[in-house]
Amino acid sequence: MPEAFSGSFQDFLTTKTDARFTDWLAARAEPHWSAATGHAFTRAIGDGTMPDDAYARYLIEDYTFITDLASTLGYLVAKAPSMRSKARLSGFLALLTSEENDYFLRSFEALGVSPSVYETAAQGPVTRAFADMLLTSSGKGTYAEGLACLLCAEWSYLTWGLREAQKPRPQHFYLAEWIDLHAVEGFETFVNWIREEMDAVGSPLGAEEQERLAEIFTRMSMLETAFFDAAWTGEATLPADLAVRS
Numbered sequence: 001m002p003e004a005f006s007g008s009f010q011d012f013l014t015t016k017t018d019a020r021f022t023d024w025l026a027a028r029a030e031p032h033w034s035a036a037t038g039h040a041f042t043r044a045i046g047d048g049t050m051p052d053d054a055y056a057r058y059l060i061e062d063y064t065f066i067t068d069l070a071s072t073l074g075y076l077v078a079k080a081p082s083m084r085s086k087a088r089l090s091g092f093l094a095l096l097t098s099e100e101n102d103y104f105l106r107s108f109e110a111l112g113v114s115p116s117v118y119e120t121a122a123q124g125p126v127t128r129a130f131a132d133m134l135l136t137s138s139g140k141g142t143y144a145e146g147l148a149c150l151l152c153a154e155w156s157y158l159t160w161g162l163r164e165a166q167k168p169r170p171q172h173f174y175l176a177e178w179i180d181l182h183a184v185e186g187f188e189t190f191v192n193w194i195r196e197e198m199d200a201v202g203s204p205l206g207a208e209e210q211e212r213l214a215e216i217f218t219r220m221s222m223l224e225t226a227f228f229d230a231a232w233t234g235e236a237t238l239p240a241d242l243a244v245r246s
């Protein structure tokens with residue numbers, strides 16, 4: 001677990017001169033970063049102990065989340081400063097809207113969730129708070145702010161995916177493939193790129209904007225945790241500390 005840290009990035013650099021901006025973001029987000037990446041839901045995916053109803057609940061919500069994440073990527077493609085960055089982000093957007101979509105459709109079928117359910121599912125309160133966070137940060141905010149959201153969403157999944165991939169795969173294809181999707185080399189390469197991009201974009205910013213990025217990354221970590229909690233417990237309420245500000 002990264003050690004929690006409450007100071008500025010400049011302060012963080014005095015504790016470790018070669019510290020990365022993204023290490024600081026994760027340290028600032030503790031204990032929520034570790035709560036998200038070590039969540040019981042993620043361990044149950046790898047153990048094969050996941051109840052079908054919890055996983056179906058999760059996939060239905062995640063399918064609507066992915067739609068908002070695709071829109072976020074659209075905003076990021078528009079705001080990215082270089083052709084290289086636009087190429088990385090749009091490549092990922094293409095993956096999200098093709099192979100990943102196919103995974104969802106096959107899994108819904110295996111779990112007995114009909115198109116009339118997953119195509120018209122209303123977002124629960126946690127997913128709505130997520131959508132608000134993603135779309136506001138990337139649409140109205142800066143490239144760095146949108147990138148902080150994407151970084152948290154992808155890096156947290158790589159972290160648990162690599163850990164669960166150490167175990168033998170569970171029997172159900174929808175659990176086994178969900179691990180593989182987040183532990184393959186191509187995904188790791190992409191997350192490493194987002195980290196490098198965030199390091200490059202975040203390090204030179206002023207303390208106030210860096211603080212804002214730490215707040216975004218922390219709130220995203222809380223939302224990731226609440227998202228797993230909601231699927232795991234079936235409790236569809238938004239924790240009070242995540243109330244959407246209007």
Ligand SMILES: Cc1ncc(C[n+]2csc(CCO)c2C)c(N)n1
Binds near residue numbers: 065069154157158224
């Ligand atoms: C709530 C939630 N947060 C993050 C992800 C992670 N994620 C979103 S798209 C994508 C691409 C490859 O699977 C990954 C890893 C998720 N699925 N659901």
